[in-house]
Amino acid sequence: MPATDIAIVGWGQTPAYRRSDLTEPQLCMTANLEAMAHAGIDRRDIGFTCSGSCDYLTGGPFAFVANLDAAGAWPPISESHVEMDGAWALYEAWVRLQHGDIDLALVFASGKSSPSNRLELYPQQLDPYYLEPLGLDPLSLAAMQARSLLEAGKATERDFAEVASRSLRAAAMNPKATVSGEKDADELLAADYACAPLRAHDVSAVADGAAAVILATAARARQLAEHPVFIRGIEHRIEVHQPGMRDLTTSSSAAEAARRAGLADRPVDVAELAAAFSPQEIILRQALGLGEDVTVNPSGGALTGDPVMATGLVRIIEAARRVADGSAGRALAHASNGQCLQHNLVCILEGA
């Protein structure tokens, strides 16, 4: 395992807009400038840049190329891009920092989902030979996952509503959230199904937005930040794609990533989970073994603001924020990619 300690020393994020008139590079620019100002660095100090986004959200091949402008790529920069959530861009940058020849990296992520329709878009993310022709949309897949959870006796529809109620209440304290409110489970359960057994409150508020993080080697981090947030472990695992070949009521990949990242070494105080559907929070809590004493999604989570492709990186920021301000000694951040939690990343953060 690598020996180099890496810390988060700055971050920035736009609000999770229901619909933004800003272009994707403009959203990225806002987040990047905020992150660099927070870390107290200039873009010329950065040794490596990595971003995460997805062409298909805006519907234009090479959409990420324009985002280079937000990284200030002149003079030319050492840079890479993943067609994944920005949490994986952070992973790639963390790997790059292990080499020891550079000490600062910029990670950013962005998504503009407003130009596309989730139900029409995501079938194209499924196996084009066996799944996509079935017309399976993400809502139906998530509902299937929720149904299997209910039938396994691992949760009830009220549990889903409790997750949504708590998330909406927490989001009221988060100026970046898309939706928030005071609604108890009874009130939420009175609503019609959007796709049984899911109601509208069980489905994330898809948003436009961007986020950015500055990573530093330990030595540089201590110069830059009074309270650097150290990455104690970061791991990710993928599962088979075919939903029929997986136990959808658990997440073996999230559990394995957490085990490798050292979750069991010490209890965490806070967990930010990228659950785009309320049943997924329950699945992840159980898979990760998070007890009642762990505060889950104090930001309101992905449910109340889901800037797709940045959502995972935002979880890392929200967890880091709580370690930095002392409200958590140790925190877990989670990111997910694909349908029904196919691919999961776990990052464990601690103060010095």
Added chain:
Amino acid sequence: MAQPCAVIGIGQTKHAKARADLSMTGLVREAAVRALEDAGLTWRDIDALVIGKAPDAFEGVMQPELFLADALGAAGKPMLRVHTAGSVGGSTAIVGAHLIESGIHERVLSVAWEKQSEGNAQWGLAGGRSGGIGAGGAFAPYVRSYIERTDAPEYIGWQVAVKDRLNALKNPYAHLQLADITLEKVKESPMLWDPLHFLESCPSSDGACAMVLGTEAAAAASPNPPAWILATAVRSEPSTFPGRDAVRPQAGVDCAHDVYRQAGITDPRAQIDVAELYVPFSWYEPMWLEGHDIAGPGEGWKMVDRGDTEITGSFPVNPSGGVLSSNPIGASGMLRMAEAALQVRGMAGEHQVEGARVSLGQAYGGNAQYFSMAIFSSSPGRPGA
């Protein structure tokens, strides 16, 4: 602090206009299985995967690595998906190398692919809009500018087109097999984007490439000779801005100098034995020879004219036949890395350059703005003068 990294397995598909016999899944598996066989490994031995391809719109699939995970034995493992435009194949190999150099993994499988027959690449290259000018339309003005800058004769492009296609005849995996190609035929082929003729342009291919990357211990245990990665670098710059030199992009200059410095190369022309450069249009051979300071200003085309870049020349370029002979876009960059590695392993078959010890693999993409490069060597130490 970085650990040594070696290429211990290489596999590629037979590239073709349409591999109608294979699904996308079958295509990536064909390359990956061959790489594992070369490395003497099974799927079980792989710790992590890195997958790369150019825009998903080329095939009309979104994040296809999610469904390819099953066939590539990725379940239960870490998998990354890289996308850096045309340079992506190179970047995908480099991200894999980083996972070894950082000490995180022992053996990583990097796979890059494109199945262009599934969709319309010209539409994709136009950003998903109609009326696109294609890559050739984008690059032709830069080529014209190079010609004016260096006073190169127009037959230089034809020479490169013929040389790479004749090299491809020695490479059983190459898409184009044009045994009867001549300077005259290139010259007489339709003018697509002045000064680029049809036969000076790359084909549109289905294909995949895979590399197994490993630590010193993994290299010691592998049945075939390794290629040691002495250096890797990536550079990017914005697509366009006033004053940008698109003929000799600064990102390409910086990237080259970075890999030379890391590998201890002070005279690339003398210390590199063979180069696989991303040449999708004939003129990019002399342009990159100059753009990466292998040749001085105006000297690149003279190297071509003298035959220096032939397999038997003093500085062979693209003995595999290059992008001009096979262009599955997402895989093309990794094919450059793989072919450069094959050369220093002495495993390039009929297109082997005699005595190749040090090689350069290079890929570029976007509006000639993304670069990825690596230096490979038959031995783990820095090359001599």
